[in-house]
Structure formats: C-alpha cells, structure tokens
Amino acid sequence: xxxxxxxxxxxxxxxxxxxxxxxxxxxxxxxxxxxxxxxxxxxxxxxxxxxxxxxxxxxxxxxxxxxxxxxxxxxxxxxxxxxxxxxxxxxxxxxxxxxxxxxxxxxxxxxxxxxxxxxxxxxxxxxxxxxxxxxxxxxxxxxxxxxxxxxxxxxxxxxxxxxxxxxxxxxxxxxxxxxxxxxxxxxxxxxxxxxxxxxxxxxxxxxxxxxxxxxxxxxxxxxxxxxxxxxxxxxxxxxxxxxxxxxxxxxxxxxxxxxxxxxxxxxxxxxxxxxxxxxxxxxxxxxxxxxxxxxxxxxxxxxxxxxxxxxxxxxxxxxxxx
Numbered sequence: 652x653x654x655x656x657x658x659x660x661x662x663x664x665x666x667x668x669x670x671x672x673x674x675x676x677x678x679x680x681x682x683x684x685x686x687x688x689x690x691x692x693x694x695x696x697x698x699x700x701x702x703x704x705x706x707x708x709x710x711x712x713x714x715x716x717x718x719x720x721x722x723x724x725x726x727x728x729x730x731x732x733x734x735x736x737x738x739x740x741x742x743x744x745x746x747x748x749x750x751x752x753x754x755x756x757x758x759x760x761x762x763x764x765x766x767x768x769x770x771x772x773x774x775x776x777x778x779x780x781x782x783x784x785x786x787x788x789x790x791x792x793x794x795x796x797x798x799x800x801x802x803x804x805x806x807x808x809x810x811x812x813x814x815x816x817x818x819x820x821x822x823x824x825x826x827x828x829x830x831x832x833x834x835x836x837x838x839x840x841x842x843x844x845x846x847x848x849x850x851x852x853x854x855x856x857x858x859x860x861x862x863x864x865x866x867x868x869x870x871x872x873x874x875x876x877x878x879x880x881x882x883x884x885x886x887x888x889x890x891x892x893x894x895x896x897x898x899x900x901x902x903x904x905x906x907x908x909x910x911x912x913x914x915x916x917x918x919x920x921x922x923x924x925x926x927x928x929x930x931x932x933x934x935x936x937x938x939x940x941x942x943x944x945x946x947x948x949x950x951x952x953x954x955x956x957x958x959x960x961x962x963x964x965x966x967x968x969x970x971x972x973x
Contacts, residue, residue, distance in 0.1 A: 676698070699717060722972075764936065799854035847877055854881065854882055878901075898935070899928040
C-alpha cells in the first residue's frame, strides 16, 4: 500500500530515519505541504501520515483510495474524524511520547523566571562582570523554589511528571483535575483543590489540561486577577487555554511576576502590526512550541507512528481515534 508523509520535517529534520516506515510500503516523504498540494500528493495513497496538515471533510472526500491516517501527535483535531469514519478511514494518534520532555520544559521556563540565567549570562558576555566593582551582581530577585507551591491544572501523565519534578525541588503541589480518578490515584502529598483556589494559592501555575470548549481561555483576566503578584504562569499545553491579551495586560501592570509559554493560540504568531501584544509584554518568555521536540521524544514518536501503521496493515489497528 502506498504511503505518503505530508509534513515530515518537524518530526524528522534529518536526525532520524524513515527507513522503518519505508520498509512497510512504497513511501514518499514531503517535508511540508501547502494546502493546495495535499490532494495531489495524497492521491492514490492508502496511508497518509500528517502532523499539522489539515485533512478536512472536503480533502478526505477527494481521496477515494485513502484507508488510514496516522497523526504524528497526540492531538488530532487537524483531521475530520467524523468524515473519516463515514468513509471507514482509520485515524490513529500517538498518545504518549513526550511526557518527560514537556515536564522538563516546564522547569526550563520556571528556572529561567526564577534566576534569569539567560539574561545574566548575556550581561557577562557583554563585559559587565569584568567591569563590576563587586564580585557578583544580579538584576532581578533570585528565587529559591523550595518551599513554594506548584499549582498543576490537569493531572494526567505530564501533570504527574511535573509534580514529581516539583517535589524534587522541595515544592508543595496543588492540583486540579475534572476526572475523579486523577485524585484517587495521585501520589501522597498532592493536595487537590478547586480551580480558583489553585490560582489564588499557587506560586507557580502550570497548565496541563486538554483544549475543550470548557477550557478555552481558562486563564482569563478574572483568574489572572486571582494570582499573587509574585506568581508565575507556565503553559506548555495548548495556546488557547490562555487569553493572551489579558495575560499581556497582567504582566505589563505587574499583576503577576512572569510567564513562560511554549504555545500560542496561533502558531506561528502573526508578525508586524498584527503581532500579539504578549510577544513584547514585560517578563513574558515564549519558546516556539519545542517542549515535545527533544530527539528522544521525537524518536519515540517516530517509532510509535511506524508501529501504528504496522498494526493497521496487520489488521489490528491500535491508538484509533476515529
């Protein structure tokens, strides 16, 4: 069966191999595909592998030979799964691959906010330490994490991994999750609280919940107003969880002390006059959606995506979401 990868570059910019996927059939890999290129490139393929390429009802309707869509991510909103189901097209995702990498990014942002390592290293590079009258200097308060509280919104795999790291730093952990089983199976020492209470009490609030109608703009002006002026917000989950205009206003007004985000509502963000205010807000640190992208995590993702295809070809599809 012919296999087409429509946007393989972010998963494999050249440091991994497509060999295992290529061993499963006639395989063509495209680094990127523009919307108008999707149908011509996927025409005649029974298997399509996508990461961010949109397979809408209209697109699926133009691909009569399509039998399987493998999403190389956990989220699969790029695929119209209802339209796929009507056509008996199997859609799969990869639910677990980047847990530790994402939790690590939470603390990369948090440690940057707490100690401004990048800033102080750059001032040394500029010669400021060599010209200093004292043996040391610092431009921002240096914050010890031990004794602070980490509020975790969404206590799934990544939330739990983040809680483990927080405990290792000597932080107490507050958690909120809508699923009762999360509370029932939580490690000792995790205190479950109501959502607004978590925002009030957390010295750090880290988001790890899915994007749904109920969670869009979960962090709005009201909840930002509940947070301590010394608190930090971390978002490595989904961009639309945060009202970024409200966050920019809160940061610029000193309502909270800082924010570290790896995701935005629109990716990549608009440039020029349309650029979101958050990009230049005070104490806002934004990375380009890379928490998932360690080589170790991408290798696990590649391996799992290939195994999903293999299972489908053997008549035992796994990780099916359609």
